[in-house]
Amino acid sequence: MKIKPDLSTIKVLLIKLPHDFNYASYFKVFSLLNWSKINSFLQKKDQLRAFVSELLQKYWLASILAINPEKLEISFTKDMKPYISQPENISKTISFNVSHSGEYVALAVSFDSEISIGIDIEFIQSDFPILEAKSLVFSESEQVLIGSSVSEFFKLWTKKEALIKAIGYGFNHECFQATNLNLDDVEVKENYRIVTHKIENYFLSICLTFTKL
Numbered sequence: 405m406k407i408k409p410d411l412s413t414i415k416v417l418l419i420k421l422p423h424d425f426n427y428a429s430y431f432k433v434f435s436l437l438n439w440s441k442i443n444s445f446l447q448k449k450d451q452l453r454a455f456v457s458e459l460l461q462k463y464w465l466a467s468i469l470a471i472n473p474e475k476l477e478i479s480f481t482k483d484m485k486p487y488i489s490q491p492e493n494i495s496k497t498i499s500f501n502v503s504h505s506g507e508y509v510a511l512a513v514s515f516d517s518e519i520s521i522g523i524d525i526e527f528i529q530s531d532f533p534i535l536e537a538k539s540l541v542f543s544e545s546e547q548v549l550i551g552s553s554v555s556e557f558f559k560l561w562t563k564k565e566a567l568i569k570a571i572g573y574g575f576n577h578e579c580f581q582a583t584n585l586n587l588d589d590v591e592v593k594e595n596y597r598i599v600t601h602k603i604e605n606y607f608l609s610i611c612l613t614f615t616k617l
Contacts, residue, residue: 413516419509427455436462436473456509457502485572501569512610522570522611524562530554545584559607563598566611
């Protein structure tokens with residue numbers, strides 16, 4: 405039986421970053437952000453992505469959950485999957501995930517306790533050595549699908565990352581190379597659904613995994 409999710413319980417926010425944005429001027433405004441983490445990056449573009457990612461998780465997430473940002477606590481599983489640990493009354497009902505690449509930061513939220521969500525966005529690097537990399541991260545069937553296509557490599561990569569992030573496994577888990585994904589824009593299986601979009605020179609994939617079958 406395939407489950408059709410209620411999409412009204414899903415929110416996705418995609419932000420394109422302005423190159424000249426002076427995030428440092430908001431130090432006093434957004435005091436809850438992990439500024440030491442943000443400033444630990446050497447490149448300004450990496451600092452900006454970290455700032456927006458932190459902002460979405462600490463403030464936008466709190467806003468749509470209608471809670472005080474000071475009451476929101478985010479923790480991580482042993483495989484670094486983020487989850488809301490406080491307040492306790494919503495910690496088991498909300499799933500969220502964040503991803504960033506190049507000019508974009510994306511955050512996805514599921515308000516359905518039976519749906520876990522994963523999101524991934526990747527810039528399509530035309531000079532990426534896919535022939536060397538694909539055997540390290542893709543199953544045999546997936547490698548055949550990719551061939552020598554850089555575009556299909558990154559499309560399948562975002563689908564796989566979104567799925568693994570939704571499940572909550574790390575990349576060392578055996579499931580990582582045991583997947584049997586396809587290149588469809590919408591892939592529906594019994595226990596998950598992945599939707600993929602191409603946005604400019606990026607691929608964006610969102611995965612919903614279902615705990616109730």
